[in-house]
């Protein structure tokens with residue numbers, strides 16, 4: 001923000017998954033000029049889809065809602081001096097969201113609890129590490145996402161078969177939509193042991209997913225400028241997301257950790 005303020009860059013803060021996290025006691029989504037929260041089905045609370053924009057004052061909120069309601073001028077008929085889209089949340093979804101506010105604290109507490117269980121139960125698996133926030137009171141993560149890393153030296157069952165076949169079904173989170181590809185591999189992908197772990201866990205009815213592929217490695221952004229030291233590519237190769245939602249029980253975590261241990265070749 002110091003750099004953005006210096007150069008007058010308006011920052012829209014993507015705090016989509018950050019609801020309930022704090023940095024220096026300040027709530028995420030309140031650092032930028034605007035903050036964005038996601039209420040997609042997999043987030044801290046959900047309205048089935050959609051999200052919220054955090055504004056700094058009533059004037060900006062009014063301007064945003066004007067744009068989000070097709071930018072209509074105050075006439076009895078439709079008159080437009082600007083282009084706006086129909087981007088507002090429906091009242092039905094908003095009603096769900098108001099109900100969800102009553103479980104927000106419980107969901108945040110649950111995610112922190114699940115993270116703690118993972119940390120305790122995974123501390124002795126060689127080469128496998130659960131990611132945790134720095135030991136510094138400035139950080140207070142909601143642990144929306146519990147993730148682990150798998151060292152390249154770890155051998156996982158079925159590793160020799162990783163990436164041999166093109167995926168023909170819908171991938172996680174894609175609402176059943178299949179966009180068929182020709183090759184099972186790309187030039188930037190999780191290591192074979194990570195992919196083998198995903199497949200092994202799926203066989204145990206546990207959905208684990210890779211972490212996010214770096215933006216600059218997305219074909220759609222090929223040719224865009226990129227400033228990086230490569231750390232995000234390294235993390236993408238060794239990272240994996242673990243189940244952590246409100247329905248994940250203590251017994252589930254134990255089962256998941258047991259499966260991870262079972263997947264590793266001794």
Ligand SMILES: *Cc1c(COP(=O)(O)O)cnc(C)c1O
Nearest residue numbers: 014015016017038039040050051
């Ligand atoms: C989930 C998420 C999004 C996407 O939010 P949707 O409401 O699913 O569009 C964007 N950015 C981050 C950091 C997210 O976690």
